[in-house]
Amino acid sequence: MLPKYYRAICIGIAVWMTAVLLGAFLLDIPRLNILEHTARNLYFHVPLWFAMMAGFFVSAYYSLQVLRSSRQTYPLEADLRAEQAALVGAAFGLLGLVTGMVWARFTWYVGTGKWWNFDPKQTMAAVQLLIYGAYFMLRSNFEEPRSRSRISAVYNLFAASTIPFLLFIVPRQMESLHPGAEGNPAFSEITAPVMRLVFYPAVIGFIGLFWWIYTQRVHLRLLEEKLNRSSFLTRN
């Protein structure tokens, strides 16, 4: 059930992320006013969002597979994969939100005591998480697996279509602390080469982490379903 060489890939991800961690803390970065060392949060906060988007993309893909399958059968694997990808993706998104709050609280909002700032990107990301939270609530409303899988798949595709608007288009139109927003230079203009050396591998590493947790959970759920079915069939 698991892909071939699964253990080797997981070990590779672990080694890669360890290297990212070492680079994140050991390499010297340009020291700017206000930011100082917290610029290193770039290697952690931003890749979490990339991992979330990868998760939601995978979830949308499997939701499409659910809808493409026959109406008579229950597409177990596609449905489980859609759910788990959204779940793990949302978990990464929640971590991204919390890390952003912690970063901002002690960097740009020192002395104000403010943990939430109604920054456009921050707020839109929270809205995005609420939209996917509603996906799970929708799923829990259905007992029958076929209707649950199909209706939640439709909602998932709508939810996925909001991602570019909420996370990229709207925040860039408004004044915000985030790069690329109104009045701020874009990320590509301000990121030093030494930071890109750690940042791009970090994005790959966090997406790898997502993949690891996601495949583990899919495996777990498939085993659970198998056991549920066999116990159902042998019950007399």
Added chain:
Amino acid sequence: MKIYYHPPQDTSDTAQPPAASGTPYDTVWNSTEVPTQEPPPLEKVMLAEDKLYVVLAVTLVIWLGLLFVLFRTNRRLDRLEKRLPEEEERS
């Protein structure tokens, strides 16, 4: 914002200087308490070492979240394993 300084217009030789104009500024400011607020203890810790501990806090959030997921998955796997002997009994 520009602050313009206009020196006092002194037209006569015998004009009286303003009251404190002879006092050098450093003696005035030496004795004056500049009102500042002591930062709260949490902020004092987080701002130390060029805000390095903010990076630590972010990394810890991610690490603890990861541990949470791993332990939850472990527990579910344990529960699955416990059910296996039942299935062997049935079949």
